[in-house]
Amino acid sequence: MKLTPITRRRLANFRANRRGFWSFWIFLVLFLLSLGAEFIANDKPLVIRYDQTLYWPVFNAYPETTFGGEFETETDYRDPFVRDLIEAKGWMVWAPIRYSYRTINYNLPVPAPAPPSADNWLGTDDQGRDVVARLIYGFRISVLFGLALTGFSSVIGVMAGAVQGYFGGLTDLLFQRFIEIWQGLPTLFLLIILASVVTPTFWWLLGLLLLFSWTSLVHVVRAEFLRARNLDYVRAARALGANDVTIMVRHVLPNAMVATLTFMPFILNGSITTLTALDFLGFGLPPGSPSLGELLAQGKANLQAPWLGLTAFFVLALMLSLLIFIGEAVRDAFDPRKTTAALSNQQG
Amino acid sequence: MTAAPLLSVTDLRVAFRASGGTVPAVKGVSFAIAKGETLALVGESGSGKSVTALSILQLLPYPMACHPAGSSIRFNGVEMVGADERTLRGVRGNRVAMIFQEPMTSLNPLHSIERQINETLFLHKGLSTSAARARTLELLRLVGLPDPEKRLSAYPHELSGGQRQRVMIAMALANEPDLLIADEPTTALDVTIQAQILELLKDLQRRFGMALLLITHDLGVVRKMADRVCVMNGGEIVEQAAVADLFIRPQHPYTQKLLSAEPRGNPLTPPDNAAEVMAADQVKVHFPIKKGLLRRTVDHVRAVDGVSVSVRQGHTVGVVGESGSGKTTLGLALLRLHASAGAIRFDGTDIQGWSAKRLRPLRRQMQVVFQDPYGSLSPRLSVGQIIGEGLSIHKMGDQAERDRMVARALGEVGLDPACRDRYPHEFSGGQRQRVAIARALVLKPKFIVLDEPTSALDMSVQAQIVDLLRDIQARHNLAYLFISHDLRVVRALSSHVMVMKDGKVVEQGPTQRIFEEPREDYTRALLAAALNLEAVKPQAVRG
Numbered sequence: 001m002k003l004t005p006i007t008r009r010r011l012a013n014f015r016a017n018r019r020g021f022w023s024f025w026i027f028l029v030l031f032l033l034s035l036g037a038e039f040i041a042n043d044k045p046l047v048i049r050y051d052q053t054l055y056w057p058v059f060n061a062y063p064e065t066t067f068g069g070e071f072e073t074e075t076d077y078r079d080p081f082v083r084d085l086i087e088a089k090g091w092m093v094w095a096p097i098r099y100s101y102r103t104i105n106y107n108l109p110v111p112a113p114a115p116p117s118a119d120n121w122l123g124t125d126d127q128g129r130d131v132v133a134r135l136i137y138g139f140r141i142s143v144l145f146g147l148a149l150t151g152f153s154s155v156i157g158v159m160a161g162a163v164q165g166y167f168g169g170l171t172d173l174l175f176q177r178f179i180e181i182w183q184g185l186p187t188l189f190l191l192i193i194l195a196s197v198v199t200p201t202f203w204w205l206l207g208l209l210l211l212f213s214w215t216s217l218v219h220v221v222r223a224e225f226l227r228a229r230n231l232d233y234v235r236a237a238r239a240l241g242a243n244d245v246t247i248m249v250r251h252v253l254p255n256a257m258v259a260t261l262t263f264m265p266f267i268l269n270g271s272i273t274t275l276t277a278l279d280f281l282g283f284g285l286p287p288g289s290p291s292l293g294e295l296l297a298q299g300k301a302n303l304q305a306p307w308l309g310l311t312a313f314f315v316l317a318l319m320l321s322l323l324i325f326i327g328e329a330v331r332d333a334f335d336p337r338k339t340t341a342a343l344s345n346q347q348g
Numbered sequence: 349m350t351a352a353p354l355l356s357v358t359d360l361r362v363a364f365r366a367s368g369g370t371v372p373a374v375k376g377v378s379f380a381i382a383k384g385e386t387l388a389l390v391g392e393s394g395s396g397k398s399v400t401a402l403s404i405l406q407l408l409p410y411p412m413a414c415h416p417a418g419s420s421i422r423f424n425g426v427e428m429v430g431a432d433e434r435t436l437r438g439v440r441g442n443r444v445a446m447i448f449q450e451p452m453t454s455l456n457p458l459h460s461i462e463r464q465i466n467e468t469l470f471l472h473k474g475l476s477t478s479a480a481r482a483r484t485l486e487l488l489r490l491v492g493l494p495d496p497e498k499r500l501s502a503y504p505h506e507l508s509g510g511q512r513q514r515v516m517i518a519m520a521l522a523n524e525p526d527l528l529i530a531d532e533p534t535t536a537l538d539v540t541i542q543a544q545i546l547e548l549l550k551d552l553q554r555r556f557g558m559a560l561l562l563i564t565h566d567l568g569v570v571r572k573m574a575d576r577v578c579v580m581n582g583g584e585i586v587e588q589a590a591v592a593d594l595f596i597r598p599q600h601p602y603t604q605k606l607l608s609a610e611p612r613g614n615p616l617t618p619p620d621n622a623a624e625v626m627a628a629d630q631v632k633v634h635f636p637i638k639k640g641l642l643r644r645t646v647d648h649v650r651a652v653d654g655v656s657v658s659v660r661q662g663h664t665v666g667v668v669g670e671s672g673s674g675k676t677t678l679g680l681a682l683l684r685l686h687a688s689a690g691a692i693r694f695d696g697t698d699i700q701g702w703s704a705k706r707l708r709p710l711r712r713q714m715q716v717v718f719q720d721p722y723g724s725l726s727p728r729l730s731v732g733q734i735i736g737e738g739l740s741i742h743k744m745g746d747q748a749e750r751d752r753m754v755a756r757a758l759g760e761v762g763l764d765p766a767c768r769d770r771y772p773h774e775f776s777g778g779q780r781q782r783v784a785i786a787r788a789l790v791l792k793p794k795f796i797v798l799d800e801p802t803s804a805l806d807m808s809v810q811a812q813i814v815d816l817l818r819d820i821q822a823r824h825n826l827a828y829l830f831i832s833h834d835l836r837v838v839r840a841l842s843s844h845v846m847v848m849k850d851g852k853v854v855e856q857g858p859t860q861r862i863f864e865e866p867r868e869d870y871t872r873a874l875l876a877a878a879l880n881l882e883a884v885k886p887q888a889v890r891g
Contacts, residue, residue: 006773231723232718232719232720232723232724233723233724233725233726235680235685235716235718235724236716236718236724236725236784236787237726237737238685239683239685239711239714239715239716240711240715240737240738240741240787240791241707241708241709241711241712241738241741241742242737242741243704243708243741246741250726250729250737251726251729254726254728255727255728
């Protein structure tokens with residue numbers, strides 16, 4: 001792909017914001033690592049060699065009888081008896097953390113929540129589950145949820161804003177009033193009521209939050225379309241006989257994308273915070289899901305176990321700060337006044 | 349020239365820091381201005397004339413800009429390059445004043461006129477409020493602002509462009525400077541206002557014995573105002589001479605090119621009985637003014653008020669008028685790009701009131717070229733895509749055929765067909781305007797509205813575009829509606845002229861007749877202002 005000079009200048013501006021640039025890479029590495037959470041924190045071994053055969057417990061479920069056990073159910077690899085059986089005829093490779101987000105450590109020396117130890121690096125929560133494992137899975141679900149919500153609400157918001165700004169007049173007036181009323185609805189109460197009617201799953205929550213989050217981009221895109229519809233190149237396209245959809249998509253939208261992209265990291269931040277807040281209140285993801293909000297709630301309920309609250313706080317603070325820094329760098333990148341000020345003065 | 353000039357610029361260099369090195373903007377410029385003298389810096393956009401002017405007061409964006417060693421600007425014997433802020437502040441707005449091109453953006457929109465002029469008086473003279481007020485009134489009277497007492501509390505948006513420029517001049521004169529730098533002082537103004545402002549500047553200069561450094565691209569202004577001229581090109585002064593000598597015996601080839609660049613040639617002479625392509629009868633565009641609780645329409649702004657026009661095949665109808673006269677709105681209304689009332693006949697069929705869908709097949713035959721070549725091309729599409737868009741909308745030919753047509757259109761407007769994969773920002777203003785013309789031309793239209801296609805361009809490029817347009821017209825027997833405020837261009841291209849004012853046609857007729865024996869006062873005023881830069885009595889034009 002050939003980079004236009006504008007793109008190149010934007011990349012250079014993004015890089016020039018060192019804090020944002022490094023935040024971007026740190027966040028990317030953390031996110032990619034968390035995508036492979038099953039290989040970092042799991043209560044199943046990654047690979048087993050038993051009786052001259054290789055087994056992949058992460059991908060397939062094997063009954064205990066495979067390894068000479070007694071039950072037809074899936075193997076509990078953490079069971080010392082099973083472990084001895086396997087190791088007698090082969091070997092197994094474990095993930096660095098031998099707990100999944102729902103694994104309960106029954107061998108705790110003290111009642112749960114247990115403080116940090118060599119076994120549970122950040123301790124366990126009040127149900128005896130490893131905090132590190134829950135963090136890794138929780139981070140992943142938060143970011144994925146945030147990305148999905150941001151993506152969907154941007155698509156809807158851009159379309160709604162485009163229609164309002166492009167057609168203007170009565171369409172714009174009615175749509176704007178509708179949005180004002182819609183934004184006036186008490187979102188949280190509605191979510192709580194809806195959450196009591198349906199069992200909230202990942203997709204249900206996404207849909208419910210989407211109902212209210214799509215309005216965030218409308219104003220920016222609408223303003224951009226209002227401005228652009230009077231520009232000469234839009235007039236020229238109309239004079240060529242282009243229809244409205246063509247003009248909107250081909251000629252105006254690329255300009256509105258700048259504003260949209262600048263806003264996106266901040267919307268992502270907002271989405272993650274909303275999910276965390278709902279989880280904290282207990283109206284979020286189904287019980288047992290790894291979630292940062294739930295960890296925060298546990299920290300609040302167990303003040304005697306400060307590692308819970310502190311961990312959740314630091315992880316959230318890190319994640320949100322990284323995203324804000326990235327957002328600032330993106331804003332710099334799209335800022336037309338950066339480095340072009342000197343060039344425009346040359347004319348004359 | 350006296351022995352000790354007021355301002356002497358010696359080997360001035362300006363460079364801008366950009367990523368990966370510095371870009372030189374001014375490369376060793378030397379000139380001097382004596383007391384009471386007018387020196388004009390002439391050049392096309394990008395020649396470095398504004399940068400030169402700004403560096404006299406050290407107003408460039410330092411440290412993005414820098415002056416390499418050897419540059420010297422001496423004002424009254426004091427070195428300005430690298431002078432400390434204190435010295436500079438003592439000179440800026442006091443001994444040397446500056447007025448800028450765009451009077452709207454160079455006045456602070458949130459401060460009243462009085463406050464803005466008082467500011468300079470407080471800063472440099474330390475006058476009391478009442479003394480400053482009296483002086484401000486005196487200044488406003490001096491620059492010929494009508495009813496200065498009433499205008500004191502006015503804000504910039506309440507004044508017209510010409511009045512704003514007068515206020516700017518009053519501000520500049522507040523401390524009776526020795527040198528006034530005027531950077532394109534009349535470019536943003538209508539021709540009649542331009543003539544008045546130039547007259548005012550000349551008068552004030554005589555009265556105060558100021559030196560004037562005039563920066564302009566307009567040779568007409570130079571001829572009227574300047575004593576000596578420096579011609580700049582590519583950051584260098586290529587020729588320096590007295591005005592009379594320069595216009596009679598230009599030495600440098602660039603100056604010769606600049607002088608010969610004025611649009612010339614005569615309109616084509618197609619047969620008078622050619623088929624009528626576009627005809628409009630009593631076209632009106634009214635914008636309602638709504639007032640009151642129920643937003644009832646109380647009155648209308650009559651942008652176009654009952655204009656009839658007829659354009660025949662191969663003919664060009666010129667529409668001239670000052671800003672706000674409704675000429676652009678008329679063009680858009682004829683193309684049905686703007687709602688209007690009144691019959692609009694294209695090729696004999698009345699297309700008024702047709703839906704966008706019904707109109708679409710006709711769009712191919714009527715095209716438009718806009719004024720600003722920077723704004724009329726989508727910045728994110730390649731030139732090939734821009735030109736080819738109309739072809740794909742009207743489903744003309746297959747992909748290969750379209751490519752051939754785009755290449756042919758590019759060739760026809762004098763661009764290399766190989767450049768069709770490049771983006772608009774890689775082209776100069778004149779080249780972009782060629783692209784815009786190619787976009788219209790590729791559809792093989794019968795009628796093109798040219799909305800000030802040359803006014804955003806440099807003089808030498810203007811002439812080329814005018815020649816190109818005439819050429820194309822002859823080849824394809826096109827009908828043009830040529831909208832312009834520049835009478836010289838209109839004369840070179842149109843066979844018939846309409847003069848518009850406040851939405852109405854003041855006078856119309858064959859070009860020659862209008863130019864040689866105008867019947868209306870307004871037409872006469874416009875012609876005098878545009879062709880000879882003569883100011884006329886204010887009642888004929890808007891102040």
